[in-house]
Amino acid sequence: MFERIADLAIRRARLVLVVAVVAVALMGAVGAGAFGQLKGGGYDDPASPSTKAGQAIEEKFGGETNLVFLVSAPGSRLDAPEADRAGRALVADLRDDPNLENVVAYWDAKQPALRSEDGREALVLAHVKGDETEQRKNAKTVIDAYTGAREGGLSVQAGGGAAVGNDMETQTPKDLLLAEAIAVPLTLLLLLVVFGSVVAALLPLAIGTIAITGTFAELALLGGVVDVSVSATNLTTALGLGLGIDYALLMISRFREQLATGSTVDDAVRHTVHTAGRTVAFSAATVAVALAALLVFPQYFLRSFGYAGVGVVAIAAVGTLFVMPALLVVLGHRVNSGRLPWAKRARTSTRAPLWGRLAGTVMRRPVLTALPVLAVLLVAASPLLGITLGTPDERVLPEDAQSRQVASVLREKFDGNDDAALHIVIDAPVDKAPLGSYAAELSALDGVVRVETGIGTYEKGRLEAAGPGSAALSRPDAQRVTVVSGLTPRSDEAQDLVDEVRAVAPPAGTEALVGGGDAELVDSKDSISGQLPLALGLVALTTFVLLFLFTGSVVQPLRALVLNVISLGATLGVMTWIFQDGNLASLIGVTPQPMEASMTVLMFCIAFGLSMDYEVFVTSRIKELHDQGADTRTAVTDGLGHTGRIVTAAACLLAVSFFAFGTAKISFMQMFGLGSGLAILIDAVAVRGVLVPAAMRLLGRSAWYAPSFLRRFHGRYGLSEGGPAPAPAAAPAPAAQPSAVKDPTGV
Template sequence: MFDRIAELAIRRSRLVLIVATLAVVLMGAVGAGAFGKLVDGGFDDPDAPSTRAEQVIEDKFGGQTNLVLLVQASEGSVDTPQTKQAGQALVADLKKEQNLENVISYWDASSPALRAEDGRQAMVLAHVKGDETEQGTNAKDVIDTYTGAYEGGLDIQAGGGTAVGNDLSTQTPEDLLLAEMIAIPLTLILLLVVFGSVVAALLPLLIGTIAIAGTFAELALLGGATDVSIFATNLTTALGLGLGIDYALLMISRFREQLAAGAEVDDAVRHTVRTAGRTVAFSAATVAVALAALLVFPQYFLRSFAYAGVGVVVVAAVSTLFVMPALFAVLGHRVNSGRLPWAKAGQTKAGQTKAPTSVWGRLARTVMRRPALTALPVLAVLLVAASPLLGITFGTADERGLPEDAQSRQVLEVLRENFDGNDAAAIHVVIDGPVNEGPLASYADRLSGLEGVVRVEASTGTYTDGQSKAAGPAGAALGRPDAQRINVVSTLAPKSDEAQSLVEEVRAAEPPAESPTLVGGSDAELVDTKDSIADRLPLAAGLVAVSTFFLLFLFTGSIVQPLRALVLNMISLGAALGVMTWIFQDGNLASFLGFTPQPMDTSMTVLLFCIAFGLSMDYEVFVTSRIKELHDQGADTETAVADGLGHTGRIVSAAACLLAVSFFAFGTAQLSFMQMFGLGTGLAILIDAVAIRGVLVPAAMRLLGRSAWYAPRSLRKFHNRFGLSEGGPTPAHTPEPEPEPAAANATRS
């Protein structure tokens, strides 16, 4: 297959480039509409009890509160005649809005819970109609119309779930634009430094652009058929630019290496596609497999990253395999055109080094002379970096992930501080069936006695510490002949351990007259999300491990190499996640980065793990492919590792720096969970490229010796038939015994 691709590129290079240009134009036109089709949310399991509770409330009670308007009087109390009249007029206008229902306010409900303790603020609660996509649009219209200075001397701010979603969707494109403005110029500068010529530096950016355009087109098409999260655009940009550069860098380096060795252009293209092209294909497969594991999770937020990730990997790999060889065939030696002043003719550049004399080759030899002495300090540092994971806790995205000046965040902070209980964070208990008043009242009374509960609101009354009073005007809206709804309001901080424990206590309470209950609300959603992800995490991890093991076996012919790669990758990922926990959960560097410490976002942590794991395997294939090629040519393990790292070390380090820049750029984001994702992924890439590839891989290979290439006889036969390596299909063989270290040193001296 790779020989055919090379011949196509050589004989039909201009046709390939014309088709590629038309495809990019088409993908750009389709992808331009992606943002209009992507949606917010997607953090919840659609089959979870909290989601089913929300659906019952939607169907039978007009929906739960997802919009809170915080109304402040310009002067005096909200109870003054002028403010009361203005508030009632506001509520009347809101009830006329076609996209709102269940509008309840302090002025018509006469509930003290909807009035601030100082009397200067009051709440208006409402439900925005529609699914998650429609709610975003509908909420934005209402927020834009009513917030700010309003008639009658009122000042209005918006909070609640739909307002948080509105702020998130507004902030995401701004963060993405800023990240691109930082990443692209820095990437171009680094490419110029790495290649030393303008033409060679621009080619990886071309592949990155194709990958991004193609993936946006894919997301636009998928967005028209299913729910796709708007946050997938962040991954598309960072990963598309990074992987496009990674793959192009490997191809360009190999092509220039062949030209420098005196090969004709056509022969250089053929060799590049057979070797580096094969590596790109297998590398893309390992990254795609890691990202495809996200499809096992029910939350479409995570599945969206699988759509974007797998798409960007495929487009980057295909464009690298077909467009790059065609460009090489057309450019030939002009790939080195635009040589910059510091790049002298014989200067060492990526893909032009002599492996044994490179820094990475010398480092590998140094490590392998004293593998334990050099590896143990590095391993100790990585384990210390991973140690914060011992105290990790998990949460879900909420208003604390927004900047402090975000309106929805400010509203929810005021609700926690100035109101008696947080109605917006109430636990919602739903009974989907008829219930007699007596058992219902007894059940609500028992719930009011739970620790932390301020009051329980039911159709039969309001309950506080076992005492009840008649239901207010809103009470009638909580009961139907075929269903009942109960609101449990507490003073506990939303998303806290105590609030989650309260959810479990409510769920454990004996239901009224054995009527099944469903428990919802933001805290219940957090509990269900954590349970849902935890239930499916072993399956996702197993799929990643097994498929990665199989792919690396096909590439190396050894069962030890995949195990070594999995162990070392887990160490590097643990270190990166540990540092992120130390920063974003424990609050170190919070003032510098400008975020509020909180538990690690469950979904983003899983996402970081899958992407960083896939990228680490990307570099694993880069390095191992060259080592295996040299080993198959007869080199002993030590020589193969040193020379293999000598050839690929500069490529891997350059690729890692370029890819890390794409992710580190998200450290400028205003959304803290995007900061965590960007910084964590970038750090994981650098740890893997430097500590793992530079030190622990050669140390492990030296300590393993002959056993590094071990495989049972039956698997060796399988690899002889189906195995692949950078140099093409080669029979797997059991190496001859290597000389003892002393004898080897004597031979070299």
């Protein structure tokens, strides 16, 4: 296959480039409609009890409360005549708004639960109509229309789930714009430093452009068939540019290395495709496998990252394998054109002395050098012993976000948090007596402030206030019960209350579905933890198989998996230490809270995939030398000498893209960016630089062990790195091309 790819590039280079340009234009046209097809949300398991409860309440009762208006009268009490008239006018306007339903306000019957203790704040509860995407749009319209200063001296702020989503959608583009404004210039600068020439530095951008436009087109097409989260576009941009740089760096470096030996352009391209191209194909397969594991989760937020991740990796690899060789054929020695002043000093060696010396030192004293690194990584991983998982709430936003400020007032000044109530739906007829008994039992649970039903309000196990019935709570064929607690939303106690509520037997012959924010959190954690073993098992198994096919050894895949788990454990441990335990939290401006479950899983899969990316980069060169007859020590030291600069440069370039997200104001985006960037650097420096050579030295010849039947299998079906040897040079490189004998890696 690689021979045919090389021949195609050599014989039809310009045709390949024309086809690529046309394909990018078509993909760009299709991908331009991606945002119109993609959706918000997607954090919940559609088969969970809380999701089913929400759907039943939406169908029968007009939906759960997801928007809370905090109405304040700073200069007087709300019962003052002018404030009272303005409050009633506001409520009337909200009830007339076509985007809202189930509007319940303090002014309806002067409900004490909807007024603050000092009488200066009151609540208006409402449900924003539509699915998750429509709710976001409708919520923005409503919030923009009604918040701010009002007549009668009133001030209105918006809180609740819909407002949190609106604030996140408002903040996210700002964060992304800032991240890109930092990452793109730095990446361009680093590309110039790494390659040392303008032409070579621009080539990776071509692959990144192909990967990004192709993946946007993929998401646009998928979005018309299945639910796809708009958040997947963030990964597309960062990973598309990063992998384009990684793969192009490997190809260009190998091409320049071959030119430096005096090979012709055609022979250099052919050898590059056979070696670096083969490495790119296997590297892409390992990264895609790790990201494909996201497809096993039922939340389409996570699945969407799987769609985007697999797509961007595959398209980046195809672009690298087909377009990059054609570009190299057309450019030839001009790939070194525009050499910058700092890169003009000629070098005769293709190896990186520093990495070769480091590998040599580690190989001489593997235990002495590896143990301190292992100790540091294990200490860094230790906070994982106390990790807890959660889902996004207002605390992921900056403190000045409106919805977060409303949440703080609800906790401090109101008896019970209506916004965080549990919503129970019984989708069957229920008589008053059994319904009352059920509500009374619920109201007696620890932490419950009141239970609201269609027949009245219950507190501490008894009926506190009878009610005539409400269409929002009672129907002939269904009943809705609202459990309001005084517990901190998303806390362990609030989650325990969900289990206790679900343990209370509903009226005989009925089933009670429990929804609400805390119930969604419990169900989301259960869903993710239930699928996690399958996802991890698939990642481990497929990675093992791919690395075996690549190396012919059963020890190398095991060694790679163990070292990757250690480095990822250290990364997740550091993120837990910061974002959950609160260390350095004030420095980066985040509020300590449980680790966001979806982002933690996503970060693990991406970091694991990129770690395997660099694993293949390094192991490919080591195996090539080993297959040529070098002993393990020589293969490792020379292999790292040749690839150390490439891996370091690729890691730094990719880490910049992720670290730029550390400037975000939304905390889980900060966690994702800082964690992914840190994982890349730990892997490139600590694992590839120290732990890999130490492990290879300790394993010795057994590093390449495989049972005889697997050796025969690999001999028939496996792929090796070497490919045909490059043609010997007939003469030194032409004097007119001085760049051909300079540092071929350019790094």
